[in-house]
Amino acid sequence: MGKVTGFKEFERQDEKYTSVKERVKHYKEFTVPLSEEQITKQGSRCMDCGIPFCHSGCPLGNLIPDFNHMVHQGEWKKASWILHSTNNFPEFTGRLCPAPCEKSCVLGIIEDPVSIENIEKNIVERAFKEGWIKPQPPKSRTGKTVAVIGSGPAGLAAAQQLNRAGHTVTVFERDDEVGGLLRYGIPNFKMEKGIIDRRVAILEAEGITFKTNVNVGVNYDVEDLKAFDSVVLCGGATERRSLPTPGINANGVVQAMDFLTQQTKVLFGKEVKDQVMATDKNVIVIGGGDTGSDCIGTSNRHGAKSVVNFEIMPKPPGHRSPTTPWPFWPLQLKTSSSHQEGVERNWLINTKEFITDDNNKLIALKTVNVEWKMVPGQRPQLIEIAGTEKTWPCDLALLALGFTGPESTLADKLGILKDVRSNYKAEYGKYQTNIPNIFTAGDMRRGQSLIVWAISEGREAARQVDIYLMGKSDLPSKDVSGDLVPM
Structure with a gap:
């Protein structure tokens, strides 16, 4: 599979982004695609590992070494056929998947793993461009x-x-x-x-x-x-998760999915009554996952005065934690493109109160620092640290707490x-x-x-x-x- 010495000759190369200054002005994708030659080299890095653990990392069971090898050989149409044999929509996963396959890549033990997700995206985009993806209506109907x-x-x-x-x-x-x-x-x-x-x-x-x-x-x-x-x-x-916190019903406390949905609808000319805007506001995003990251990116595009992110869990390590060894999904700090656009990130912090004015309008958050007490055989206990209370100015709190x-x-x-x-x-x-x-x-x-x-x-x-x-x-x-x- 790939080139015998490919991973020794070529380093991992990812797509770059356009500058923060430019991309926060619009809502379009901002990745800078690699050239066909560069993608071919990335496919060449897929070593003949014997047992491809990327298969076990991928819930779809994608035939990853096979389509990487086709890219290495310049057989893009065959790569598309292999990719689509297990994945109906690689154009979605090639953009949005956190790529557990890459975290279980054998090469990742000693070097940067193969850039599987980006190769996948390039295969499907090439397939659409060349007209290889065509409707396949069934030859007959079952009557069901x-x-x-x-x-x-x-x-x-x-x-x-x-x-x-x-x-x-x-x-x-x-x-x-x-x-x-x-x-x-x-x-x-x-x-x-x-x-x-x-x-x-x-x-x-x-x-x-x-x-x-x-x-x-x-x-x-x-x-x-x-x-x-x-x-x-x-x-x-x-079913969106909320918080059992005083002031949760304040004007200015908004569910993240409402905030994101409104922005997309407005972008496409759909009528949205009373759109929630982050413009010139002190925004606090509660929740450190992907949805929280999306709120950060959207708030910066709105022109927020400041963007702060709260996460109740500890800050993950910068590298793979010993508690999640290869080929498992790693406990590791993730910095998204939205984080790079501007945000103050805080870990081990819990919101105690949403503070409002006399009109129930949000003006601040009260927080406390916390720690997790681990007791064998029991659920982790959340412990507040005395003397760490703090009040943060806040005009818009976005709840990105999952479902x-x-x-x-x-x-x-x-x-x-x-x-x-x-x-x-x-x-x-x-x-x-x-x-x-x-x-x-x-x-x-x-x-x-x-x-x-x-x-x-x-x-x-x-x-x-x-x-x-x-x-x-x-x-x-x-x-x-x-x-x-x-x-």
């Missing part, structure tokens, strides 16, 4: 109908796989555009929405029907789902059992709920997770639905070989 609820990555993957199996698929999306959190939860500067639109156009040409502004269980009667032979629930984990699980509406109305974490209950590998013809996949089944897990679960659930409807399936699986359709 399937409803997919939710058009995020899990729903889209399930829909495409089921459609290719010959079933007639309808996707219901409660928002006004297809894409789920890909559409409104991910800022445009991380993924421009035309990336979604061009893929949806392929799916529509393959015969999938999309119905937007349809909120099943709210403005669409769940009884109408009985017209379908099977239903796949891919509604995500959208507690899926909304219960569909489960309640359909009679679907939930697990102890409030996720819709379905065994991994089966994806079937307690109602035989209803399946569930993605964050709705497993809780808040990665985009690669969503696509993987959508694909695997589609196979199980196909087996339920037809008694067997030729759809590919990570565990069961199937016929791969070349792109």
Whole structure:
């Protein structure tokens, strides 16, 4: 695989960014692509490692050394076919995935790992440019109908796989555009929405029907789902976490997803009433994950006076922690492009109170420093450090605290059992709920997770639905070989 001495000859090379000064003026992607020659060299770094642990790191089971080798040889069309054989949407993962494959790359033991994610993005972009990605409608129809609820990555993957199996698929999306959190939860500067639109156009040409502004269980009667032979629930984990903190209802305390969604809608000319703006405000983002990072980048583009980030957990080490050795996902500090655009980051800090004026308008936050007490056999205990209270000026507090699980509406109305974490209950590998013809996949089944897990679960659930409807399936699986359709 690759070039025998490739990783000795070529160092890892990542895409660069345009300057902070320039990129904060707009909401477009700002990466500077590598040349074809540079990408070819990066593919050459994929060593003949014998056992490619990148496979175990990738929930999709992508054939990573294989498509890297094709890039090394200049066989881009073959690389695209290999990549699409396991991943329906590499243009999404190539931009948004945290790349667990790279963290389990064998080369990463001794050097910088292979730049798998960037190679993946370049393969799919080349494929679109060359016209290799074309609609693949099924040669015949089974006469079976399937409803997919939710058009995020899990729903889209399930829909495409089921459609290719010959079933007639309808996707219901409660928002006004297809894409789920890909559409409104991910800022445009991380993924421009035309990336979604061009893929949806392929799916529509393959015969999938999309119905937007349809909120099943709210403005669409769940009884109408009985017209379908099977239903796949891919509604995500959208129940947002809040804080049991005095002043939480202040004017100026805003859920991060509302803030991000509004900005994307405004960007595309959609009407948004009373958009929350960070312009000339002291902004504090509570939560140190990817959503918090997205809020930081958006606040800087709004022209915030200051941007501060709070995280209740300890600051991760700059390098892989001994507690998470290779090939596991590392406990390691992540500095995103949004962090580089300007933010004061704080760890081991807890918000004690949102302070308001007489009109309930947020003017400050009160915090305290904390530490975690670890007791073997017990849950970690959060301990406040006496004398560390501090008041921070704040006009806008963005809650980027993640999600507690899926909304219960569909489960309640359909009679679907939930697990102890409030996720819709379905065994991994089966994806079937307690109602035989209803399946569930993605964050709705497993809780808040990665985009690669969503696509993987959508694909695997589609196979199980196909087996339920037809008694067997030729759809590919990570565990069961199937016929791969070349792109």
